[in-house]
Amino acid sequence: MEDANSYLGLFFEPIRQYLQDDAVSEILINGPNQVFIELKGKLQPTEARFVSEPALKAAAVNVAKNVGRMLNEENPRLDARLPDGSRVHAVIPPLARCGTVVAIRKFKKEKLTISQLIEFGSITEQGARLIDVIVKLHKNVIVSGATSSGKTSVLNVLSAFIPETERILVIEDASELQLQQAHTVCFETRKPDKNDKGEVTIRDLIHSALRLRPDRLVIGEIRGGEALDLLQALNTGHAGSMSTIHANSSLDCLSRIETCSLLSGIDIPLSALRAQVASAIDAVVHTARLSDGSRKITAVSEVLGLKDGEYVVKDLYRFNVRGIGPDGSLDGDFTGTGHKPSFLQEASLRNMPLDEAMFAQG
Ligand SMILES: Nc1ncnc2c1ncn2[C@@H]1O[C@H](COP(=O)(O)OP(=O)(O)O)[C@@H](O)[C@H]1O
Ligand SMILES: [Mg+2]
Incomplete structure (x- = not known):
């Protein structure tokens, strides 16, 4: 090439x-x-x-x-x-x-690894372990953030936590992810030709993927109506899937999934849609490019369902800005928020205990 x-x-x-x-x-x-x-x-x-x-x-x-x-x-x-x-x-x-x-x-051939993210201060070892556990427990995760905040890089890191024993189907608009697992099948969409023919969308590929016995679906990015197809896939037993979406916070991520689902053209009452989003998505990993140019995982949040028609989303672990240095560099730390994950016990039963102290309010 x-x-x-x-x-x-x-x-x-x-x-x-x-x-x-x-x-x-x-x-x-x-x-x-x-x-x-x-x-x-x-x-x-x-x-x-x-x-x-x-x-x-x-x-x-x-x-x-x-x-x-x-x-x-x-x-x-x-x-x-x-x-x-x-x-x-x-x-x-x-x-x-x-x-x-x-x-x-520019395309970077070398993908960032979790060790590099830790080394760069994008996340701590504890935070990385939390994300690893979330993936291993088959939670459905969305990585959210602005353009170029590091979503795809974090999705790549998340996907690396998937065990070698599972069958992974990857769907992307343009192939960016690099999965190391042997049993990985990758698909790429196709734009329509000059005569507006031959287009193959993320939605089409989700439909195919579901018939190809996936253990996990990894979808590069949700931008439109495919959000609804993904929700339906997640709610019909494809737990442990992951994707990214452009959003400003973990909570905004859920509203964005709603908005994208409405673009599918399928008429679904908002309350029903919300219930689908709340039950399909278990966790959100939010990424940001901060004012000093550094990229970080600024929040790992858990989606706990709906209350009075509103999403209940709790940050489990997050980056707190504590001050700004004279050169504009940010000073801060990662801490818990006082909310423990609902899957704490599940994690220890599965031999992946999490240190509860990390969830104490910082
Ligand atoms: N934590 C990080 N630290 C340093 N650079 C990063 C980090 N995450 C991503 N990058 C770099 O930032 C650029 C944008 O990352 P990417 O994951 O493609 O963002 P997005 O998918 O949100 O648009 C890439 O060049 C990537 O290598
Ligand atoms: Mg991206």
């Missing part, structure tokens, strides 16, 4: 050094005269410039051509995945007011 760095470098000469630098995770081009990069989790401006707007636009058009797509007046937006997994999104003028806008999210 062609190395996308050299391949993109061919078209985007002015940013070649950032394409080659593994410490750079994203490159954001806002017209010919402004290029930002994300370096070690921090966004920063660069000196890179394109010769002219036509040169920049031509580069974007060439990238589109190389992946068999069009970027022109009629199709002014490009959402493409390159052969190496990097993602490119481009919008050309007049939609983009400052000239051609391009965002390149």
